[in-house]
Amino acid sequence: IPTLAHAQVRSTEQGIVYGSDDRKDPFEADALHAELARASTVTLVSRASIDASRPDDVRILAAPLTETLGLCADERFAEQPSGGFCSGTLIGPDLVLTAGHCFPGGERSCPQTAVVFGYEVESNGALRTLSLDDVFSCRRVLTVEDRENPTRDWAVFQLDRPASPTFSPAPVRDDDTPLAVGTELVMIGSPSGMPLKVDDGGRVRESTADQGTVFVATTDSFSGNSGSAVYEASSLE
Numbered sequence: 662i663p664t665l666a667h668a669q670v671r672s673t674e675q676g677i678v679y680g681s682d683d684r685k686d687p688f689e690a691d692a693l694h695a696e697l698a699r700a701s702t703v704t705l706v707s708r709a710s711i712d713a714s715r716p717d718d719v720r721i722l723a724a725p726l727t728e729t730l731g732l733c734a735d736e737r738f739a740e741q742p743s744g745g746f747c748s749g750t751l752i753g754p755d756l757v758l759t760a761g762h763c764f765p766g767g768e769r770s771c772p773q774t775a776v777v778f779g780y781e782v783e784s785n786g787a788l789r790t791l792s793l794d795d796v797f798s799c800r801r802v803l804t805v806e807d808r809e810n811p812t813r814d815w816a817v818f819q820l821d822r823p824a825s826p827t828f829s830p831a832p833v834r835d836d837d838t839p840l841a842v843g844t845e846l847v848m849i850g851s852p853s854g855m856p857l858k859v860d861d862g863g864r865v866r867e868s869t870a871d872q873g874t875v876f877v878a879t880t881d882s883f884s885g886n887s888g889s890a891v892y893e894a895s896s897l898e
Contacts, residue, residue, distance in 0.1 A: 679879035682737060683862030684852060688784045690859035693897060694847055698859055701831035702890065703776040703797075704745035704851040705763055711775055711796065719791040721745075721777065726853060741782060741855045743885070748850030749776060750890040751830045754823040759888030761805045761814045771799040771818065778828055781857045788856065797821055812874050816888075831890055834898040839870035847897070848880045850889025861894070 687695040712720040723744030726732045732739040747763035757776060764770040778795045782788060798821040805816040846863035863880035880891065892898060 678881045679862070681862065683860045683881055684737070684858040685861070686782045687857055687859060688782075691861065694849065694859045694861060697831060697847075697890075697892065697897065698781065698849045698857045699779055700829040701751045702849045702857055703749045703751065703757060703778055704780040704854075704857065705747040705749055705759060705888065706745050706775050706777050706780075708773055708775045708798070710744060711777075713793060713796065716793045717790075719793060719796055721780065721791070723854070726855070730853065738853075738855055738858075742788070743854035744780065744856075745777075745851040745854040745885055747885065747887045748889040750849075750888070751824055751828055752817070752833055753830050754825040755800075755820040756803070756830075757818055757820065758890075759816050759818070761816045763888050764802055764805050764816045764818070767805050768802045771802050774799040774818075776820065778824070779857075780851065794827065797824060831892075832896075832898045834893065834896070837869075839868045840865045840876055840893065842866065842868050845894035846878055846880060847892040847894050848882070848886065848889050849892070850886045852881070852883035852886045854885040863891070 687698040706721055710722045712722055721744035723742035725740045726743055727734055727739050729743045747759055749757040749759035752758045776797045777791065779789050779791060800819045800821045802816060802818045806813045842865050844865040846865065848860040848863055849857065852858050860881045863878050865876050865878050867877035869876045878891065
């Protein structure tokens with residue numbers, strides 16, 4: 662029986678979708694969720710992939726998912742570019758929270774890291790036009806926690822300049838009361854490095870009451886969502 666040569670076989674394991682795929686571009690999302698995406702969410706991008714030769718039309722050099730992941734053309738978002746490598750959330754005028762593994766070299770990763778606000782697809786299918794006002798650099802890493810430990814995987818870094826008042830820090834929940842199983846969640850970030858997506862279909866599956874420092878949720882998470890904020894749907898914290 663003839664078999665396929667190894668070079669002809671390709672497999673990939675990326676992300677999880679629970680039930681229906683709830684990812685939406687911001688223009689399709691609830692207005693409050695879209696505002697959080699635009700005001701508080703950043704896409705982490707390699708500085709080498711930013712073309713700022715035209716300050717009012719900054720480009721992120723990126724191939725579509727059909728090339729980067731080998732997706733079939735009829736897959737959702739297959740023709741959208743994959744320009745980012747992680748997601749992040751503004752939590753102070755010049756502070757961004759992300760995942761620790763997004764800074765594998767710790768402080769050494771800072772000079773190669775830029776953040777972009779407003780990396781999104783508009784209702785006409787085109788990428789929103791970016792300017793240098795939307796692009797920030799990593800100035801310094803304030804903390805990176807246990808990148809090898811999935812229960813303590815976060816980093817906070819400082820931008821080269823304040824992002825507010827143009828952009829707004831996200832509200833951070835300061836209550837450690839466990840979220841109940843079934844609590845509705847909203848996740849915002851750049852799955853697979855794509856332009857921003859809002860996932861409003863997640864729920865808490867296992868609470869911190871049972872898991873300690875983490876909760877388990879049914880978010881539609883992909884590589885690139887690392888560092889995405891997860892909001893409690895009722896309070897948007």
